Amino acid sequence: MAVAVTTTHTTITTMSECVLTAAAPALPLAPLPLLRLLQLNSPSLPIGGFTYSQGLEWAVEAGWVDRVERLDEWLHGQLQYGLARVDLPLLLRLQRAAVAADWSRFNHWSAWLLACRESGELRLEEQQRGRALLTLLRGLDLAPPEAATAAVARTQAAGVAWAACCWQIDATASLLGYGWSWLEQQVLAGVKLIPLGQTAGQRLLLALAEQLPAAVTAAKSLPDHAIGSSLPALAIASAQHEQQYTRLFRS
Secondary structure (H helix, E strand, C coil): HHCCCHHHHHHHHHHHHHHHHHCCCCCCCEEEEEEEEHHHCCCCCCCCCHHHCCCCHHHHHCCCCCHHHHHHHHHHHHHHHHHHHHHHHHHHHHHHHHHHCHHHHHHHHHHHHHHCCCHHHHHHHHHHHHHHHHHHHHHCCCCHHHHHHHHHHHHHHHHHHHHHHHHHCCCCHHHHHHHHHHHHHHHHHHHHHHHCHHEEEEEEHHHCCCCCHHHHHHHHCHHHHHHHEEEEHHHHHHHCCCCCCCCCCCC
């Protein structure tokens, strides 16, 4: 009896393992690059990402964004006309340049990204994040080549591109992770500022995240001459936030 029970249990376990193996989809990345991608886009990454609202704090105070539906509209516009047309296509080009060790192009695209920031606050944020990420990369023994140092110090995306190159993270995954990190930061800022309940914030995050794959696809097909956009409301809100008297987020 003991042998029969043991045999039966072993058979069931083996069958379960086969079912689980067959049902599990293949990972888009090897396990270690996937874990590195998660670390690179984690809120615990010490570059100050969650200390910025990118103008959202002033937009809330001005009454532009006062409920979850308005936050949805605010972030949808930035995702479609900002992230998909500026940040993601430029991150793609930065990563390609890093893989090719083309530091002239790497510096070119980093400077282009900074030039696309439409307010002093947004430019300063980009540079502060870039310098913080450069410091972190050096601490992780991932210091970029001297020819790329200025570009990494200039923009966060350049540092992300260099780390993705070092860690062999696929470009599509890199863009998705970068977009997710931005979206998560902005939704959580809205949860604090409006304020929203945590569940409402997570529902919004679920809905907006569904748009990220299409944004990445659009970014990958965008030609060089089409990179760029103007988001006047974001620029105004960010410029006003520089002088906002009371605020939770950094300027």
